[in-house]
Amino acid sequence: MMNRLRRQLFQNFCVAFIFSIVSLTSLGQKQGKSVIGVVSKSVQMKCELNVSDPADVQWEDKVYNSDRNAIQIFNSTNNTDFAINPLHPNNRSYEVNSEFTLNIILLNLEDDAGEYICRSNVNNVTEEQSHYLTVVDLPECSADTQLTDGQETNFTCFSIYSGNHPRLTWFRGDTAIESRDDSETRVAKQVVHWNTSYKDDKQKFTCKMILDEFSEECSFYLDVTFLVRDLTFVPYKKEKYQAGEEIRCTAKGNPPPKILFEPSTSPGKIMDGSKTITIQKPWEGKDVTLTCTATNSLGSKEHNETRNITISVAVALGTDMKIREKLDKALDNTPVVIGAIITVALVLLVIIIAVVLVRTHQQKQRQKAAKQKAAREQENGRKSDKVAV
Numbered sequence: 265m266m267n268r269l270r271r272q273l274f275q276n277f278c279v280a281f282i283f284s285i286v287s288l289t290s291l292g293q294k295q296g297k298s299v300i301g302v303v304s305k306s307v308q309m310k311c312e313l314n315v316s317d318p319a320d321v322q323w324e325d326k327v328y329n330s331d332r333n334a335i336q337i338f339n340s341t342n343n344t345d346f347a348i349n350p351l352h353p354n355n356r357s358y359e360v361n362s363e364f365t366l367n368i369i370l371l372n373l374e375d376d377a378g379e380y381i382c383r384s385n386v387n388n389v390t391e392e393q394s395h396y397l398t399v400v401d402l403p404e405c406s407a408d409t410q411l412t413d414g415q416e417t418n419f420t421c422f423s424i425y426s427g428n429h430p431r432l433t434w435f436r437g438d439t440a441i442e443s444r445d446d447s448e449t450r451v452a453k454q455v456v457h458w459n460t461s462y463k464d465d466k467q468k469f470t471c472k473m474i475l476d477e478f479s480e481e482c483s484f485y486l487d488v489t490f491l492v493r494d495l496t497f498v499p500y501k502k503e504k505y506q507a508g509e510e511i512r513c514t515a516k517g518n519p520p521p522k523i524l525f526e527p528s529t530s531p532g533k534i535m536d537g538s539k540t541i542t543i544q545k546p547w548e549g550k551d552v553t554l555t556c557t558a559t560n561s562l563g564s565k566e567h568n569e570t571r572n573i574t575i576s577v578a579v580a581l582g583t584d585m586k587i588r589e590k591l592d593k594a595l596d597n598t599p600v601v602i603g604a605i606i607t608v609a610l611v612l613l614v615i616i617i618a619v620v621l622v623r624t625h626q627q628k629q630r631q632k633a634a635k636q637k638a639a640r641e642q643e644n645g646r647k648s649d650k651v652a653v
Contacts, residue, residue, distance in 0.1 A: 296379075296394035298428065300478035301371045302402060309395040311364040311382035320385040321364045327378035328353050334381055337366065371399050373450075377426035398427025403473040405482040412562065413462045413490035420446075421471030421482065422453040430475040437468060462490035465518050491567040492517035492558045504578035507545045514538040515558035515569060524557040547577040 301307035315321060320341060324334035336349050338360045346362065348355045354375060359367040368376055380395045406420040421432050421443075432454040434443045443454040454471065465488035472481045495515040505511070513525045515537055523539035541554070551574050559568040 296396055298476050299380075299395050299397045300475050301368070301376070301397060301399050302480075303371055303373055303399060303424075305371060306367060306369050307371060307397065309366045309368075309380055309382070309397070311366070311384065311393065313382060313384035313391045313393055314386050315364065315384055316386040319364070322383045323358075323360060323364075323366050324381045324383070325378060326381070327376065337380075340364070366395075368397075373399050373401065373424060373426045396427070398425060398430075398475065400425040400427075400430055400473070400475065400478075400480075402480050403432065403471055403482045405469075405471050405484055407469070407484055409484050409486050411460045411464070411486055411488050413460060413488055415460045417458050417460060419456040419458060419469060419471075420453065421455075421473075422451055423473050424451050426450060428475060430473045433472050433474070435470045435472065436464075460486070460488055462488055462493065462516070462518075464488050465490065487518070489518045489562055490516075491562060491565070492521040492560045492569050495556060495558050495569045495571050497554070497556065497571070497573055500573065504576045505543050506578055507543050507548055507580060509543050510540050511543065511554065511575070512538055512540040513554075513556035513558070515556075517558065517560040519560055521558040521560040524555075524559075526555045527552075543575075543577055545580070549577065549579045551576050 297309075299307060299309055311321060311323070313321075318340075321338075322336060322340070323338040324336050326334050328335055335352060337352055337355075337358055338346070338348055340346075346360045348358045348360065352358070357369050357376075359369065361367070364382065366380060366382070377397050377399045380397060381392055382395070383390055383392045401424040403421055403423040406422075408417055411417060419434065421434065423430055423432065429447070430452050432443075432452050434441050434454060434456050441456060443456045446453040446455050452473070464486045466485060468483055468485050470481050470483040472479060492515050495513065498512045498514060513523055515521045515523065517537065520537040523537070525539040525541050537558075539556075543552075553572055553574045555570065555572050557568055557570040559566065561567065
C-alpha cells in the first residue's frame with residue numbers, strides 16, 4: 265500500500281515537473297502584482313517587461329467579459345499615438361503612456377477590479393505580467409461621540425471593496441483594541457463594543473484599513489461627561505510656605521467643575537476646573553486650613569467633592585535678620601575661603617621660587633661664558649706678542 269502511494273506521488277511529481285518545463289519554454293511568466301486603487305481616483309500599472317525595438321506590447325484585461333477570456337485594451341503595433349482599443353467597453357477610462365504604463369481614470373467598484381495583463385514579445389519569446397487590481401472605498405467610522413461615564417456603546421468601521429479583502433483594526437490612542445468581525449460580501453466591517461469610562465474623555469479612537477502596503481484610516485474623539493473627581497492641591501509640600509506663594513486647587517469633571525477655595529477673603533483667580541489663591545502676609549507664623557470644594561452636575565444629578573489641607577506659613581525675615589543670616593552663611597563658608605586662599609598662596613610661592621631658580625641658573629651660565637671668553641682673548645694676546653718678537 266505504501267509503495268503504491270509512493271509510486272503515485274513520484275508519477276504526479278514527474279508530470280508536474282515536465283508540464284512546468286514545457287510551459288516555461290513557450291511562455292516566460294513573471295509573478296502577478298497586487299495593485300490597490302481608491303474609488304473615484306486614478307491608479308497606474310507599470311509594464312515591467314523587456315521591450316523590443318520597435319515595441320510589441322499589449323495590455324489586456326479579464327474584467328469586462330463573462331467567460332474570463334482577456335479583452336485587448338492596447339496594442340503597440342502601428343500605434344504611434346498610443347490609442348486605446350475603441351471596441352473595449354471601458355475605453356474612455358484607459359490611458360497608456362510612452363513607457364507602456366496603463367492608467368485607469370476614476371475607478372469604480374462595479375467595473376474596474378480584476379486582472380490586467382501586460383504582454384511583450386522580444387525575439388519571438390512572449391512574456392506576460394499580471395496585475396490584480398483591488399478597488400476600495402475609504403474606511404468610514406460610525407459612533408456616538410457624546411457619551412456618559414459608564415455608558416455602553418458600539419463603534420463601527422466599514423469599507424466597501426471589490427477584490428482582495430482589506431483588514432480593519434481599531435485603536436484607542438496608539439493601542440489596538442478588540443473588535444468583532446461583521447464583514448459581509450464586498451463589505452469589510454469591524455465593530456467594537458465599548459464600556460465608556462471618564463478616562464475616555466477627549467480620547468482619540470482610530471480605525472485603520474490595511475491592504476498590502478496600502479493604508480487609510482478614519483478617527484474621532486469622544487466627549488464623555490462625568491461627575492467631579494480627583495480633587496488635588498498644587499503644589500502640596502510638607503515644608504513651610506512663604507507669603508506671596510500660590511496654591512491651586514484642581515479637579516476633573518465634564519462639564520468643568522466650579523471651584524470654591526476658602527478662606528474666601530483671600531484674593532484668587534478662577535479657571536475652568538481650578539482656582540488659585542495667594543498666601544497672605546497676615547498668615548505668617550500661623551497654621552492655616554484651606555478648604556476646596558468642586559461641584560458639577562449631570563442633568564438633575566449634582567455632585568461635589570471637598571478636601572481640607574493645613575499649611576504652615578513661615579515668618580518673613582526683616583532687613584537686620586537678612587543681613588545677619590548672610591553673615592552667618594559667610595562665616596559658615598570661612599574655612600573653605602581660607603583654605604582656598606592658602607592653596608593659591610602656596611601655588612604662587614612655588615611659581616616665584618621656580619622663577620628665581622631659573623634666573624639664578626641663567627646668570628651663572630652667563631658669568632661662566634664671560635670668563636671663558638676673557639681667557640680665550642688673553643691667550644690670543646700672548647700668542648700675538650710672541651709672533652711680533
